[in-house]
Amino acid sequence: AQSVTQLDSHVSVSEGTPVLLRCNYSSSYSPSLFWYVQHPNKGLQLLLKYTSAATLVKGINGFEAEFKKSETSFHLTKPSAHMSDAAEYFCVVSDLGGSSNTGKLIFGQGTTLQVKP
Amino acid sequence: DGGITQSPKYLFRKEGQNVTLSCEQNLNHDAMYWYRQDPGQGLRLIYYSQIVNDFQKGDIAEGYSVSREKKESFPLTVTSAQKNPTAFYLCASMVATMNTEAFFGQGTRLTVV
Numbered sequence: 394a395q396s397v398t399q400l401d402s403h404v405s406v407s408e409g410t411p412v413l414l415r416c417n418y419s420s421s422y423s424p425s426l427f428w429y430v431q432h433p434n435k436g437l438q439l440l441l442k443y444t445s446a447a448t449l450v451k452g453i454n455g456f457e458a459e460f461k462k463s464e465t466s467f468h469l470t471k472p473s474a475h476m477s478d479a480a481e482y483f484c485v486v487s488d489l490g491g492s493s494n495t496g497k498l499i500f501g502q503g504t505t506l507q508v509k510p
Numbered sequence: 511d512g513g514i515t516q517s518p519k520y521l522f523r524k525e526g527q528n529v530t531l532s533c534e535q536n537l538n539h540d541a542m543y544w545y546r547q548d549p550g551q552g553l554r555l556i557y558y559s560q561i562v563n564d565f566q567k568g569d570i571a572e573g574y575s576v577s578r579e580k581k582e583s584f585p586l587t588v589t590s591a592q593k594n595p596t597a598f599y600l601c602a603s604m605v606a607t608m609n610t611e612a613f614f615g616q617g618t619r620l621t622v623v
Binding site for chain 2: 427436438439442444445483490494495497498500501502503
C-alpha cells in the first residue's frame with residue numbers, strides 16, 4: 394500500500410528566508426508524486442509533479458522538489474518566501490502505475506506555512 | 511476556459527435532509543473523483559468514476575451516493591445516513607494515465623444546521 398507522511402504540521406518562516414516542507418512516501422513501485430497548495434476555502438492547485446524524467450522538479454512560483462529514492466523523500470523548497478506563499482501544502486502520491494491504477498490520490502496530512510513579515 | 515465547476519460554494523443542510531453537490535468539468539477527462547476534507551486532515555476519497563455509467567466506492571463512501579450519466583457531470587448526494595456531513599467537499603478530474611495530475615474544483619462547504 395502507498396502512503397505519504399508530511400513531517401511538519403506547521404512551518405513558520407520570515408519573508409525572504411528559505412522554505413522547506415518535508416515529505417516522505419512509501420510505495421512498492423515507482424511513484425507519481427505531487428505537491429499541491431490550498432489557500433483558505435479554495436480548491437487545490439498543482440505546484441509540481443515528479444514524473445521520473447528528472448529527480449529535481451521545478452514548479453510554479455519558484456518552488457522546487459527533489460525526489461530521493463534512497464531516502465523515500467520528496468521535500469518541497471523555495472529559496473525566498475513571500476507573504477503570498479502562506480497556505481496549506483499537501484504532498485500527494487497517486488496509485489497510477491501500480492496494480493489498482495485508478496488515479497486515486499493519497500494525501501499527506503498537510504503542512505500549514507506561515508510567513509511572517 | 512477549461513476547468514471544473516462546483517456548486518454551490520456554501521450549502522446548509524438540516525438534520526435528516528438529503529443534499530446534492532454539483533460537479534461539472536469541460537476538460538474531457540474520463541475520470542472524476544469526490545474527496546472530503548476535514549480541518550487538519552488531508553483529503554479522503556468518497557467515490558470515483560473512471561467512465562460514464564460506472565463508479566466505485568472510495569475509502570469513506572458510507573452515507574453518500576453518486577451518479578455518472580454524462581462524462582461532464584459527477585454529482586454527489588449526501589444522504590441522511592451520513593452522520594457527520596459537515597466538511598469541505600472537493601471534486602477532481604483527470605486523464606488517469608501515468609504522470610498526469612488531477613484538477614480540482616473550488617469546493618463546496620457543507621454545514622449541518
